[in-house]
Amino acid sequence: MHSVILWKTVLEIGFIWVLIYFLLRFLQGTRAVQVLWGLFILVILFNVAKFLELSTINYVLTKLFAVGVLAFLILFQPELRRGLARIGQNTIFNPFLKKGGTVDEAVEACERMSKMKRGALIAIERETGLKNYIETGIPLDARISSELLVTIFATNTPTHDGAVVIEGDRIASAGSLFPLSQNQNLPRTLGTRHRAAIGLTEESDAVCVVVSEETGAISVSVYGKLTRDLDEEGLRRVLKSLFRPEERGKAFLDYVQQRFGFTTFAKRPASEEEGKPG
Numbered sequence: 001m002h003s004v005i006l007w008k009t010v011l012e013i014g015f016i017w018v019l020i021y022f023l024l025r026f027l028q029g030t031r032a033v034q035v036l037w038g039l040f041i042l043v044i045l046f047n048v049a050k051f052l053e054l055s056t057i058n059y060v061l062t063k064l065f066a067v068g069v070l071a072f073l074i075l076f077q078p079e080l081r082r083g084l085a086r087i088g089q090n091t092i093f094n095p096f097l098k099k100g101g102t103v104d105e106a107v108e109a110c111e112r113m114s115k116m117k118r119g120a121l122i123a124i125e126r127e128t129g130l131k132n133y134i135e136t137g138i139p140l141d142a143r144i145s146s147e148l149l150v151t152i153f154a155t156n157t158p159t160h161d162g163a164v165v166i167e168g169d170r171i172a173s174a175g176s177l178f179p180l181s182q183n184q185n186l187p188r189t190l191g192t193r194h195r196a197a198i199g200l201t202e203e204s205d206a207v208c209v210v211v212s213e214e215t216g217a218i219s220v221s222v223y224g225k226l227t228r229d230l231d232e233e234g235l236r237r238v239l240k241s242l243f244r245p246e247e248r249g250k251a252f253l254d255y256v257q258q259r260f261g262f263t264t265f266a267k268r269p270a271s272e273e274e275g276k277p278g
Helices: 002-027 032-051 055-075 077-089 103-116 146-152 192-203 232-243 245-259
Strands: 120-124 138-143 163-167 170-176 207-211 218-222 225-230
Touching: 032 055, 103 120, 103 146, 103 207, 103 218, 103 232, 120 192, 146 170, 192 207, 192 218, 192 225, 207 232, 218 232, 225 232
Parallel strands: 120 163
Antiparallel strands: 120 207, 138 170, 163 170, 207 218, 218 225
16 A cells, blocks of 8 residues: 555656656746746735735735736746647647658758858648748748749748748748747847747747858758758758658657757858847
8 A cells, every 4th residue: 555655656656757848948038937936926925925924915915816826827928838839739749740842942051051151941841730920921832843942932031031942842822921039048139030930949840941142051940940051961860850751859859959959050150140130
C-alpha cells in the first residue's frame, strides 16, 4: 500500500515539474514573465498581510485576486491561444513531414534573390492553416515556380514588402502581412522581415524563409526560432528535413533542436543590419 502511494506521489510531482518547466520555457522572452513576477510579489504581500492581520490590505488583495483570473485570460489571450494550438497540433507524433513540391523551387528562388540582395519573406504552410494571413494579401492561387517568386519580390512592386504564402505546390497569396514578434530577447539588428517570420512561426507551425535585402543572407524560422546565414545547400537540407518523408530521422532531430532552444542566433556585426528593414 505504501509503495503504491509513493509511486503516485512521485508521478504527480514529476508531472507538475514537467508542466511548470514547459510553461516557463513557453513564456520565456514574453511579457508574461514580468506579469508572473508581479503576481508572485502580490502573493507574498497577501501572505504577509494575512500573517500580520492587516485586514484592509487583505481585503483589497482578496478582491484583486477574484478578478485576476479574468484579467489574466484577457491579457494573455494570444499566448494562451498559441499554446493550445501547439498542444492540438501534437507536432512530435503528427506526420508533419508530408511530401511537398515546393522545396526545389523555393530554394532556387531564394538563392537567386540572395545573389541579387532582393529582400523576400516566404511562408510555407504545414498543419496549421494560414487563411487569416492569406486574406491580408493579394490572392494568386498560382503554381509555384522560382521565376514567379523572384518576380513577386521585384523592387518597386506592390508585393515587394509583403510576404508570400505557399499552400502545397500553390502560391496562395502575395503581399500578405504577418504579426511582428514581441520577443524582447531578439537581436536589435533583426529587421522587420525577420521579426515577421518569427512572429508567424510563434503563432503557427509554418516554415518561414527570409532573404535579407541588406546582406542577401538567407534565414529560416520554425517555432519562433531563427536559423541564420544558410547557403543554398543548407537551406535545401533544412526544408527537405521538414517536408520530405525520406528525411524523417534528421527532421525529428532538427525539430528537437529548434523547439528546445539549441539553435542560436548567428553573430553578425551590428553595422550590417542596424536599423534596416530586413
